[in-house]
Amino acid sequence: MAFSLKRSELLRFVSTKLSPSNFSCNNAPHNLYQLRVHAHRIDQSIKSKKMLLRKYDKFCDEIELMKMIQAEDGWDYADENMSDKYKRALESSITHVAYQDDVLCGYSRSLDDCGFYIYVCDLLVKPGYRGMGIGRKLMECLYKDYPNQDIYVMSDVDGYYEKVDYNRIGSIYEVPRNVQK
Numbered sequence: 001m002a003f004s005l006k007r008s009e010l011l012r013f014v015s016t017k018l019s020p021s022n023f024s025c026n027n028a029p030h031n032l033y034q035l036r037v038h039a040h041r042i043d044q045s046i047k048s049k050k051m052l053l054r055k056y057d058k059f060c061d062e063i064e065l066m067k068m069i070q071a072e073d074g075w076d077y078a079d080e081n082m083s084d085k086y087k088r089a090l091e092s093s094i095t096h097v098a099y100q101d102d103v104l105c106g107y108s109r110s111l112d113d114c115g116f117y118i119y120v121c122d123l124l125v126k127p128g129y130r131g132m133g134i135g136r137k138l139m140e141c142l143y144k145d146y147p148n149q150d151i152y153v154m155s156d157v158d159g160y161y162e163k164v165d166y167n168r169i170g171s172i173y174e175v176p177r178n179v180q181k
């Protein structure tokens, strides 16, 4: 029964149960604690039935995220010589994760250029979850968190960004290493 409650109904239900008239002196703290845990669990369950986008949390997301990267052809951030550095980068960058039905299925990692611009460096969606708009939503949620900054993406797949109607502005060039004599 409880899992079919909407959030607003759930909150009403919890506040009714928390009204002082429902407590006897002996068991009030215990009931209060139980109800809160119950409400939290139901809230999580409601969220998990749909897509959830949020900021990266090392303790919740790191293991699954690194597994997803490892499984992706051509992505070497999970290689032994890079993984520790990349894990630190995930924490110090603007990193968002996408969950669908409790499965971590995508992420983006971006850099804030001192409040001027945001540059998206990495965007990845798990193969079985592609074509569902997760990539697009991961990008859009950056504007929700940083509404006053322009956001640019460093593209490895121009076809995708053209497909989702992004404007092409300039290009990236690699600065050569050879020193001028």
Ligand SMILES: CC(C)(COP(=O)(O)OP(=O)(O)OC[C@H]1O[C@@H](n2cnc3c(N)ncnc32)[C@H](O)[C@@H]1OP(=O)(O)O)[C@@H](O)C(=O)NCCC(=O)NCCS
Binding pocket: 121, 122, 123, 124, 125, 126, 129, 130, 131, 132, 133, 134, 135, 136, 137, 154, 155, 156, 157, 158, 159, 160, 161, 163, 164
């Ligand atoms: C590129 C990527 C992030 C897109 O994520 P996604 O969640 O599948 O994208 P969306 O669902 O928002 O958009 C899907 C649309 O883009 C198209 N699309 C996806 N990848 C594309 C590509 N490489 N070239 C052209 N179009 C592409 C899909 O065909 C789909 O079109 P449709 O709506 O007409 O069916 C995902 O394919 C991926 O992780 N690829 C491997 C990693 C990668 O290349 N990352 C980008 C690095 S800059």
